[in-house]
Amino acid sequence: MALLAGKAIMSLTLIWGVVVAFGSHDLSLPPTSTSSDLEQDSKPFSLTGYGVTSDVETSRTARIMLISLIPFLILQLAKIIQSTSGIRVVVLVSLVVTLGLVLVYFIYQIFQPWIQNRRLEFVLRKYIRGNLLQNLLTAGRRPNVPVIREIFHKIDQNGNSYISTSELRAFVLGMEIEELGLHRADFVARVMEQFDTSQDHQINEQEFVTGLSNWLIIARDSVPHADRHFFNGNSSETKTEEQQRLITQNTTTPATTANDNDWLNYIQAGGLIILGTAITLVLGRPLVMTLVEFSFAANVPSFLISYVVIPLALNVGQAMSAISSAKQKTEAAISLTLSEIYNRVFMNNLMGLVAFLALVYIRNLSWDVSAEVLVVLIICTLMGLYTSFTTTFPVWTSIVAIVLYPVSLLFLYLLTSVLGWT
Structure with a gap:
């Protein structure tokens, strides 16, 4: 869950902000402007007059990402329910809902392949x-x-x-x-x-x-x-x-x-997803234990390892690709890049949650990830709703998004290490 939260937060704050910053151009120019048009523009730079524009499909992708938060909301009920059996029911319901959302997402793409x-x-x-x-x-x-x-x-x-x-x-x-x-x-x-x-x-x-x-x-x-x-x-x-x-x-x-060929692709993709999920279930706990041991041996706080170092290593490829695409400074490039970010967060939320909830329910483990769940809910809701209702992002929004990254980590640290939520 630390990796899940770390990747989601980094994608929707740091990487999202960098995309807007590198893709910013004069917003007074039409969306169809080419890069040569942008270069000839001599309008003074401003935090409100410069930025990026996206298409309607990007807003639709952000709304789909918001749907992935439903099982996170269900998990929050565990903070209210006191009985062990009640918490176990919450885990099961959240797991079933998560699996259902993954299945519906795949079926949706078969009949409405605009995401593909x-x-x-x-x-x-x-x-x-x-x-x-x-x-x-x-x-x-x-x-x-x-x-x-x-x-x-x-x-x-x-x-x-x-x-x-x-x-x-x-x-x-x-x-x-x-x-x-x-x-x-x-x-x-x-x-x-x-x-x-x-x-x-x-x-x-x-x-x-x-x-x-x-x-x-x-x-x-x-x-x-x-x-x-x-x-x-x-x-x-x-x-x-x-x-x-x-x-x-x-x-x-x-x-x-x-x-x-299409049906063979679907079968192959489904098999790879099942295989990847199974590997995650088997290696999840040994991976966490190894990370904890490494943090002690290297005298590095485990918080930094779980929430910063590993998510950064996993997202560096996506970040470089996003920057390269954003530098094209066209609406199409920005739209496709932002859509890619929201798609990745959607799958990261659901598949990471499936692995965690399956482990907890099958092995009847004690758990408390309410801090991670709360921060993911806040960041995904803020960035998802914002993109859902606008297609213009001034450059000042990139600054806000980037600042949200350390603020989110600080909030997470206070909840887990100071207030003892975990």
């Missing part, structure tokens, strides 16, 4: 910006049409001037798309959807040139001026010999349907 699509777009923009721009833009920062046409003919393995789903899938094999957190079928389906304007389930040369050029233009305009020199120079060869072979090899395996 935003996650896909977040990673896709990162991939294009990091891997394609330097290869497919000319020295004048325009899409290199001859190179794009050459790629089309490499993918068109049978030479019929069309790219089929199976040929596109063979090309994607060489992009190592799984390392970006996506499945090949997801990426192929998105490319076919956006490139196939004639809706004949294949992509001709002009559709490919137009579709990829549009992607490149969007990604190019989102690159901060400080990074543009990187994309103007000659790029080094990044694909390995094996990747080149995968791109040019003939496709001999029949393609499965997208629906079959």
